[in-house]
Amino acid sequence: MLTERCASVHPGTLARPSDQATCGEQRLQILLTVFFCLLYLLTVNGRLVNRDAESVFQVTRSLVEHRTFTVPEASVFIAAVGPRGTDGDSLSFATETARRGADGRSYSMYGLGQSLVAIPLYAAGKVLQPLVGVESAVFTRLLASLLNAIVTALTVLLLYRCGRLLGYAVRPSLLLAVGYGLASMAWPYAKSFAGEPLTGALLLLGFFALQRSLDAREANRGRWLVLSGAAHGFVLLVRISSGIALPVAVLYLLWRLVALRRRGGVGLSWLLWRLLLWGGPVGVGLALVAAYNLVRFGDPLSTGYQSIAWNVPPQVGLYGLLLSSGKGVFWYNPLLLTSLVGLAFMLARRRRVGLYILALALVWIGFHSPYRFWEGGWSWGPRLLLPIVPFLILPLGELFCTAWRTLDLSNRESGVRGRMPMLLVAAARRTVPLLLAIGLVIQVTAVGADYTRYLWATSQQHPEAAYARLVYEPAGSPLLWQPVAFIEVMANVMRPGGLEQMRLDVAERALKHTQDGLDEDGRGVALLDDTMVVGLNIPDFWFILLPIFGAPMPVAVVGVALLVLLLGMAGVGLRRQLRAMTEPDVKRGRVVT
DSSP states (O other): OOOOOOOSSOTTSOOOGGGGOSHHHHHHHHHHHHHHHHHHHHHOOSSOOSHHHHHHHHHHHHHHHTSSSBOOOOOOBOOOOSTTOOOOOBOOTTTTTEEEOTTSSEEESSOSHHHHHTHHHHHHHHHHHHHHTSOHHHHHHHHHTTHHHHHHHHHHHHHHHHHHHTTOOHHHHHHHHHHHHHHSTHHHHHTSOOSHHHHHHHHHHHHHHHHHHTOTTOTTHHHHHHHHHHHHHHHHHHOGGGGGGHHHHHHHHHHHHHHHHHHHTOOHHHHHHHHHHHHHHHHHHHHHHHHHHHHHHSOTTOOSOTTOOOOSOHHHHHHHHHTOTTTOHHHHOTTHHHHHHHHHHHHHHSHHHHHHHHHHHHHHHHHHTTOTTTTOSSOSSOGGGGGGHHHHHGGGGGGGOGGGSSSBOBBTTTTBOSBOOHHHHHHHHHHHHHHHHHHHHHHHHHHHSOTHHHHHHHHHHSTTTHHHHHHTOGGGOHHHHHHHHHHHHHHHHHSTTHHHHHHHHHHHHHHHHHHTTOOHHHHHHHHHHHHHHHHTTSOSOHHHHHHHTTOOHHHHHHHHHHHHHHHHHHHHHHHHHHHHHHHHHHHTTOOOO
């Protein structure tokens, strides 16, 4: 049962970290992380899905190959492949995803952080490529594309640990993690090379470490404070706009430190030292951002986003991000509907944490509502809101605390005054399994087929009305048409000779690239369009893409079989560990904590 008792701590305090550090708990966390990591690795597409991702990848490649931040200038024309493919168009880094620097060379306009984190994966791709039998440009991109699979699996773990830290029982905390990992748009973005998954992971890590640092019973509070500051500092290197989260974190830290100072009788120097421990790493992050801007554009304040503007009426972006049929966050993440109820209870029971989450959500949504590209371009749902989705799911755990079983909550333990509508709580609890199932179906269709397939088709069929249809018309919502796209790509590969024809077309274009004398930079950019076009017309998995680009079929089959076997073992182990941690107490009539 999910309605287990929360850890026996005061509603305004946190569970002691030592209470969670049992062998069983650690084993459960390892299995949870391994399960989701294997699942995401099994379902990645093995390619870079857009030019933004390619630009970030090119910085990684330049750092490894040439020890420089510059990106190559290359432009190719690639024809479409297969039914409902894309129209061929030209790719130019100088005008699309990069800017001319102070030295006349081209630089990516995106942050450096993700490119740095992807370096080990790129290096692994260079080492392992001869064993796979595909071109280096293909395999290094495949390995780099695994970054968000790993990052999202770690975010799932962090969300579970946040639930346990707040005092939620094992099963409710696991529900938060599984709900985020399977039934939110986190899964489709685990296949991408976008910066939002890493941004969300760092913000959640910063929050978790901050909470640990404020626990008076924690022995390493200073280290946790430094870690929180480092996470908030590094996220600026990934996406400078994430700096909007800093005021929320620093005000929360000040609030908590002042309260601790008043209760503990410590001096002002203690408070200032704590602020320095957190703010120092943040300052380092800001300094690195300024230095990177100076190297690229000769100005520490120049990021390369010259054409970006906040000129949309806020109410337009607000409605679009929250409720529009094509981009509304609640439709792409149905569990958030019940999380709203949980947030109301969290504000009553754990006011400080609830206010942190509410403030972060308001600041994040308010910042992006008037943004010129609030919809996040051709993306699955409201891409720009993905970093705060784990925070919004966290209050769901409040619905499964037994403090809410009693009708009268006028007691000190609950931290609530007055009577609460328990019918609302019961209804919210009962809808969780349904919303979890709906969310899972929504994400599976997006994982199985490239979600831009329908977007391309609509833009070609309704060039003048495509935006309104995709964003605002319920009948044109990608949520409704994504299953159709999945059926279409399955039909493509089931058609006799379909995959073989694609393989021959790719081989023919590869020969043409060689005959045209394209250098490694040119071939890499050509492969971007090749994989984009092919990816639109096949089930969006690496083990289907790689054989089309020359990998031996046995390599793909063995890889899939191994991942499926390990995934099954991790799933069985996770279930057994969960049962071992909960069943003995249930059989003895105790409520599990």
